[in-house]
Amino acid sequence: MSIPYFPGCTLHVKAKDLDDSTRAALAALGLELTELPEWTCCGAVFPLAQDNYMGMVAAARILANAAKLGDGRLVTVCSFCYHVLKRVNFAFRNRTEARNKLNEYLEEHYNGEVTLLHPLELIRDDVGFDVLQDRVYRRLKGLKVACYYGCTLSRPAEEMGFGEPENPTIMEELVAALGAEPVGFSWKTKCCGSYQVLNNAALAADRAQAVLEAASRQGAHVIITSCPLCRYNLERLPVGAAGKGESEARLPVLYFTQLLGIALQLPATTLGLDSHYLDALKEARA
Amino acid sequence: MVVTCTVKVAGNTPCTNDAEERGRCVVTGAEMTREVKAISGQNPYLCMQCGLCSASCTGVGFMDLLPRKVMRLVQLGDKKLLENRAIWLCSTCLTCTARCPRGLDVSRVMEALRVINLRKGTEVLAPEGIPEELLTEIPQMALTSGFRKLSS
Ligand code: SF4
Numbered sequence: 001m002s003i004p005y006f007p008g009c010t011l012h013v014k015a016k017d018l019d020d021s022t023r024a025a026l027a028a029l030g031l032e033l034t035e036l037p038e039w040t041c042c043g044a045v046f047p048l049a050q051d052n053y054m055g056m057v058a059a060a061r062i063l064a065n066a067a068k069l070g071d072g073r074l075v076t077v078c079s080f081c082y083h084v085l086k087r088v089n090f091a092f093r094n095r096t097e098a099r100n101k102l103n104e105y106l107e108e109h110y111n112g113e114v115t116l117l118h119p120l121e122l123i124r125d126d127v128g129f130d131v132l133q134d135r136v137y138r139r140l141k142g143l144k145v146a147c148y149y150g151c152t153l154s155r156p157a158e159e160m161g162f163g164e165p166e167n168p169t170i171m172e173e174l175v176a177a178l179g180a181e182p183v184g185f186s187w188k189t190k191c192c193g194s195y196q197v198l199n200n201a202a203l204a205a206d207r208a209q210a211v212l213e214a215a216s217r218q219g220a221h222v223i224i225t226s227c228p229l230c231r232y233n234l235e236r237l238p239v240g241a242a243g244k245g246e247s248e249a250r251l252p253v254l255y256f257t258q259l260l261g262i263a264l265q266l267p268a269t270t271l272g273l274d275s276h277y278l279d280a281l282k283e284a285r286a
Numbered sequence: 287m288v289v290t291c292t293v294k295v296a297g298n299t300p301c302t303n304d305a306e307e308r309g310r311c312v313v314t315g316a317e318m319t320r321e322v323k324a325i326s327g328q329n330p331y332l333c334m335q336c337g338l339c340s341a342s343c344t345g346v347g348f349m350d351l352l353p354r355k356v357m358r359l360v361q362l363g364d365k366k367l368l369e370n371r372a373i374w375l376c377s378t379c380l381t382c383t384a385r386c387p388r389g390l391d392v393s394r395v396m397e398a399l400r401v402i403n404l405r406k407g408t409e410v411l412a413p414e415g416i417p418e419e420l421l422t423e424i425p426q427m428a429l430t431s432g433f434r435k436l437s438s
């Protein structure tokens with residue numbers, strides 16, 4: 001069965017590798033994704049002003065369009081998209097005023113019927129981490145992985161339903177199923193500085209550096225994430241922007257779907273993986 | 287930024303405080319506090335000044351006022367807060383919100399202070415100010431989120 005999928009704008013351009021690896025890895029597990037026939041940007045951030053309904057309309061339209069497909073589910077992998085769609089859906093389900101106001105913008109009535117799923121949840125619920133464990137061809141034995149959730153996946157906990165606000169564990173469960181070793185990582189839900197990279201690059205560089213160093217202290221060989229902006233900040237900023245040199249603590253940063261794809265022995269090209277990542281991982285485990 | 291006083295005082299005459307004075311004007315400060323309450327949906331007087339939000343904040347080391355002080359100045363109705371840098375350095379990471387022992391959504395208070403500014407046309411992020419190299423490399427979501435939070 002094919003499941004409705006919302007890639008989001010970053011995945012069509014700058015994070016094509018997240019899109020490719022998500023589709024490829026899920027397909028290998030028998031989960032076929034079908035892109036929504038029509039979609040726009042989700043808005044990227046959830047408006048925190050009580051009276052800003054306009055900031056929720058784009059996400060509302062995406063959810064209402066997904067509802068029309070009748071599957072009842074919608075999958076999205078980008079952490080920002082997941083955050084916004086989940087919170088807007090929560091508002092539809094739980095806040096009468098928001099539901100009424102937003103429905104004024106929609107052609108067909110929507111009540112929050114769609115269940116929004118992150119691929120991590122989809123794999124856990126539809127495949128099962130125990131089953132996944134048996135389907136992994138190349139067990140990633142000896143690889144130490146820091147699971148970096150960033151700030152958007154798990155907070156606010158009552159709306160996101162993604163586990164503890166500062167200690168979600170679903171990514172670690174996936175990593176363990178791949179035969180790798182998730183390291184204890186207290187920085188897993190700290191913020192990388194996010195969009196402040198545009199406004200105060202030094203702040204973002206400082207935060208990214210701190211996250212990298214924390215992962216490195218735990219002996220991680222690689223950091224995984226589902227957020228293109230986290231990845232960008234972690235990979236690019238510690239060099240230069242904060243006036244710091246190449247960090248001793250430099251670690252490869254991958255999407256979790258790429259690591260999953262490696263374990264499923266999918267060709268590197270379908271995962272958008274440069275060979276230098278594969279070399280780095282090989283070296284790490286040597 | 288000059289904050290224009292919109293409050294009428296005794297006899298329905300406009301407040302005559304000069305710009306410098308207005309920053310500390312109790313009456314207009316009270317107006318700011320009212321607006322923050324309405325936009326954020328939070329009651330700032332619940333804050334007990336424990337400082338957990340500040341200790342958790344992503345902006346530590348960069349903000350001149352950390353969220354605990356921001357909360358205090360909202361309580362006191364100090365309009366200088368609207369001209370503060372700290373509110374623009376918040377990355378809406380919601381750590382303060384997750385940790386506040388008084389159940390305050392601190393990130394909504396920070397947003398309300400930005401929104402009061404943005405609705406008057408005061409913004410901090412302009413496309414011209416972003417280095418071209420960054421513009422071509424950065425994931426789209428950074429531009430969308432940055433402009434949504436930091437420009438009007
Ligand atoms: S954590 Fe809550 S109660 Fe403590 S200072 Fe911050 S806002 Fe006030």
Ligand code: SF4
Pocket residue numbers: 339342343344345353375376377378379380381382383392393396
């Ligand atoms: S949401 Fe803003 S104020 Fe709160 S901890 Fe994060 S950066 Fe600091």
